[in-house]
Amino acid sequence: MKILAEPIEAAVWFKSKEKPHPIKFRYSDREGSVRKVNVDKVISVDEIKTAGIRAFVYRCQSEIDGDMKSYELKYLVSDCRWELYKM
Amino acid sequence: MRTIFHIDANSAYLSWTAAAMLEKGYPIDIREIPSAISGDPLNRHGIILAKSIPAKKYGIATGQSLFEAKQKYPELAVYPPNYDLYMLCSNAMYHILCEYTPLVERYSIDECFLDYTASQNKFGDPLDVAYEIKKRIKEELGFTVNVGVSCNKLLAKMGSELKKPDQIHTLWPGEMGKKMWPLPVGELFMVGRATAQKLQKININTIGDLAKADPNHMKALLKSPGLVVWEFANGIDASEVTLNSEIIQKGVGNSTTISHDVTDRTEAFMILLALTERVAMRLRRLGYMASLVSVSIKTDGFIRYSHQMKLRNCINTTTEIYDSICILFNQCWKGEPIRHLGVHVSDFQVSEARQFSLFDKCDSEKLQALDKVVDKIRAKYGTRSIIRGRFANGNINAIQGGTNDSDFIMMGGYRQ
Numbered sequence: 020m021k022i023l024a025e026p027i028e029a030a031v032w033f034k035s036k037e038k039p040h041p042i043k044f045r046y047s048d049r050e051g052s053v054r055k056v057n058v059d060k061v062i063s064v065d066e067i068k069t070a071g072i073r074a075f076v077y078r079c080q081s082e083i084d085g086d087m088k089s090y091e092l093k094y095l096v097s098d099c100r101w102e103l104y105k106m
Numbered sequence: 107m108r109t110i111f112h113i114d115a116n117s118a119y120l121s122w123t124a125a126a127m128l129e130k131g132y133p134i135d136i137r138e139i140p141s142a143i144s145g146d147p148l149n150r151h152g153i154i155l156a157k158s159i160p161a162k163k164y165g166i167a168t169g170q171s172l173f174e175a176k177q178k179y180p181e182l183a184v185y186p187p188n189y190d191l192y193m194l195c196s197n198a199m200y201h202i203l204c205e206y207t208p209l210v211e212r213y214s215i216d217e218c219f220l221d222y223t224a225s226q227n228k229f230g231d232p233l234d235v236a237y238e239i240k241k242r243i244k245e246e247l248g249f250t251v252n253v254g255v256s257c258n259k260l261l262a263k264m265g266s267e268l269k270k271p272d273q274i275h276t277l278w279p280g281e282m283g284k285k286m287w288p289l290p291v292g293e294l295f296m297v298g299r300a301t302a303q304k305l306q307k308i309n310i311n312t313i314g315d316l317a318k319a320d321p322n323h324m325k326a327l328l329k330s331p332g333l334v335v336w337e338f339a340n341g342i343d344a345s346e347v348t349l350n351s352e353i354i355q356k357g358v359g360n361s362t363t364i365s366h367d368v369t370d371r372t373e374a375f376m377i378l379l380a381l382t383e384r385v386a387m388r389l390r391r392l393g394y395m396a397s398l399v400s401v402s403i404k405t406d407g408f409i410r411y412s413h414q415m416k417l418r419n420c421i422n423t424t425t426e427i428y429d430s431i432c433i434l435f436n437q438c439w440k441g442e443p444i445r446h447l448g449v450h451v452s453d454f455q456v457s458e459a460r461q462f463s464l465f466d467k468c469d470s471e472k473l474q475a476l477d478k479v480v481d482k483i484r485a486k487y488g489t490r491s492i493i494r495g496r497f498a499n500g501n502i503n504a505i506q507g508g509t510n511d512s513d514f515i516m517m518g519g520y521r522q
Contacts, residue, residue: 021131022128022129022130022131023131024129024130024131067246068198068246068247069125069126069129069246069247069248070122070125070126070129070191070194070195070198070247070248070249071122071191071193071194071195071196071197071198071199071247072126072129072191072194
């Protein structure tokens with residue numbers, strides 16, 4: 020997986036006592052076309068603090084173009100923003 | 107015997123920038139190429155704030171001008187500073203350190219002292235813990251630190267500066283002869299360029315030479331700091347690791363390098379007012395009033411002078427401090443083009459009581475009430491939410507000095 024750190028539009032389920040859960044998101048790929056992805060499964064969530072920037076990294080997997088792909092989404096706490104972190 | 111750690115982030119500004127850039131997917135680690143962090147040369151802030159270890163090999167040093175550095179290595183990769191990021195990194199490092207002992211002193215934005223003595227029973231061998239701290243900071247925060255371990259602050263600090271980066275050094279008193287004494291005397295804490303020159307004149311070239319010298323001789327040569335540096339050379343330092351909240355602040359000051367040379371008095375006054383806004387705000391936040399006000403000027407020829415006055419009463423309002431600053435400025439400015447201006451206040455008194463004077467020019471009660479409201483508005487809606495009318499429609503920043511609007515941790519490590 021490669022770091023992309025691409026800002027994305029995401030639909031997220033904020034649960035009452037657990038961490039927010041991403042449902043689906045939209046990103047533009049390298050060719051510039053917009054892709055929509057449903058988050059099929061969240062495998063793990065880790066808190067990171069690299070360079071003091073607090074964020075949660077979600078390891079996820081989804082079916083994209085018929086292939087099962089794993090990727091990571093990142094929720095930047097202080098910015099309240101989601102990124103496609105690695106793919 | 108105490109156990110003190112000194113933790114120092116390696117080329118802090120640069121490695122913090124590198125860590126944040128890598129996290130954003132930047133393809134190269136700027137720590138591994140000749141690179142530097144520098145202010146904008148167009149605003150005349152173009153000095154090297156931090157450099158990578160490969161850049162050091164080309165003779166690039168902190169404090170050099172960007173122009174000079176580029177002459178030494180034209181392909182030098184230069185990045186701008188990001189003080190908000192540095193605060194985040196510094197805070198994250200501080201929070202990790204606080205897990206090991208409550209006695210953490212933030213000595214500056216990238217340095218901390220830890221008193222590990224009492225934590226030894228809980229966490230075990232100091233060296234193991236030093237390695238653990240170093241490893242955790244590297245893995246969790248993405249940058250490297252040097253840790254010095256010893257029995258006092260001075261030796262711990264000297265230890266952490268031995269070999270960089272990503273190293274742990276012990277410097278117990280028994281190891282001084284091997285690790286510290288062979289170093290040039292200028293490497294010793296508190297020995298600056300001027301002191302080193304004076305010492306070299308009497309053939310004191312290494313820290314060891316200074317340690318073996320006669321303390322009375324040192325006192326005669328360098329006055330009371332002579333005794334201090336002699337004690338330091340012998341590894342003697344009784345100072346405690348003090349929490350920053352317990353350090354009593356003795357002065358507040360801000361200064362700025364202006365993007366062009368100022369020759370107009372009115373413009374100089376505007377800049378002094380903008381600096382006073384910041385200084386007075388900080389003074390009031392500390393809950394103090396000041397009775398000593400000073401102004402400092404650096405000319406285009408890099409000649410620096412300052413002028414100060416003791417006031418009859420204590421003040422903390424922006425207007426009153428600014429009035430005194432104007433008097434001082436008029437008394438000392440000789441009309442040369444100005445490159446750099448600074449405002450400083452000290453001689454504090456707690457601001458609850460105030461002596462009135464028959465000669466007060468303005469109603470200070472009213473001014474104090476006004477400043478209280480202005481401070482509240484700024485705290486709630488942002489520092490620049492309310493500014494003086496003089497700055498409206500002008501291109502002079504209404505509040506100057508400091509790198510961040512809200513945090514001051516650059517010098518002395520005190521966070522307000």
